[in-house]
Structure formats: structure tokens, C-alpha cells
Amino acid sequence: MKLGITLFELFSETLNLHSNYLRDMELGCIDRISCAAHYYPACPEPELTMETIKHSDASFLTVLLQDHIDGLQIFHKDKWVNVRFVPETLVVNVGDLLQILTNDRFKSIYHRVLSNLIGPRISIACFFGNSVPLASKLLGPIK
Numbered sequence: 001m002k003l004g005i006t007l008f009e010l011f012s013e014t015l016n017l018h019s020n021y022l023r024d025m026e027l028g029c030i031d032r033i034s035c036a037a038h039y040y041p042a043c044p045e046p047e048l049t050m051e052t053i054k055h056s057d058a059s060f061l062t063v064l065l066q067d068h069i070d071g072l073q074i075f076h077k078d079k080w081v082n083v084r085f086v087p088e089t090l091v092v093n094v095g096d097l098l099q100i101l102t103n104d105r106f107k108s109i110y111h112r113v114l115s116n117l118i119g120p121r122i123s124i125a126c127f128f129g130n131s132v133p134l135a136s137k138l139l140g141p142i143k
């Protein structure tokens with residue numbers, strides 16, 4: 001949660017807004033967190049297997065802890081690019097809601113996970129904000 005607060009402060013400042021701006025919008029960026037723990041078993045024939053479905057995250061931000069087994073890819077400039085494991089780091093993804101709020105200044109990128117011969121691969125995704133409490137709110141770009 002502390003990391004999320006810091007990230008939202010940094011994103012606000014990057015937008016030339018007060019550091020508490022995103023937090024104070026009361027959209028649930030900080031206090032509505034959900035986590036998904038993923039377990040991808042080793043696959044004896046990855047070339048015959050489909051990857052996870054390509055998607056963008058429906059959150060404001062996603063913080064991802066991945067292990068040393070490669071597999072995560074982002075779609076960048078019409079190509080799939082590997083997100084290599086770097087020890088003691090976290091991957092931060094912009095989600096759809098932050099893209100909407102920032103009028104596409106920050107992009108919610110498509111990503112997927114490939115099957116691997118070696119494994120298992122384990123990752124933990126922490127989603128900041130979700131769309132449920134927003135159902136009754138109209139969300140649009142910050143003025």
C-alpha cells in the first residue's frame with residue numbers, strides 16, 4: 001500500500017498536479033487493492049501451447065512480482081517484447097483506468113505470458129483500484 005501511495009504521488013507530480021491529486025479523487029486507487037497469485041506449470045511442448053490471452057489490466061496500476069523464469073511479454077511498436085527478470089525489482093504496469101484519467105498520456109499496454117519448458121513460473125500481481133466501485137461514477141480525463 002505504501003508503494004502504491006508513492007507511485008500515485010509520483011504519477012500526480014509527473015502530470016504537474018499536486019502530489020495527493022490522484023489519491024484525493026476518491027476513486028479507490030489506493031484502498032481497493034486485489035491480488036492474483038499465478039502459477040504457470042512447466043510445459044513439455046510450449047510451441048504447441050497457447051500463451052495466456054493478451055490483455056491490458058483494468059486497474060489504475062498493477063505492481064507485479066515475477067520470478068526468474070521468463071515468459072511475460074508486452075506489445076510494443078507492433079512487436080512482442082520480453083520483460084526480462086531483474087532481481088529485486090517489481091514491474092509496474094499502467095492500467096486502463098489511469099490511461100482514461102490521463103487522456104492516453106500514460107498507456108495501458110497489452111501483455112501476455114508465454115508457456116515455458118522450464119518452470120514452474122510464479123508471479124504475484126497487485127492491482128490498485130478496480131472498476132467495481134466506479135460502476136456508478138462517470139470516469140473521464142482530468143481537466
Ligand SMILES: O=C(O)CCC(=O)C(=O)O
Binds near residue numbers: 112
Ligand atoms: O504473470 C504475469 O507475469 C502477468 C500476470 C498478469 O498479466 C495479470 O495478472 O494481469
Ligand SMILES: [Fe+2]
Binds near residue numbers: 055056057111
Ligand atoms: Fe495483466
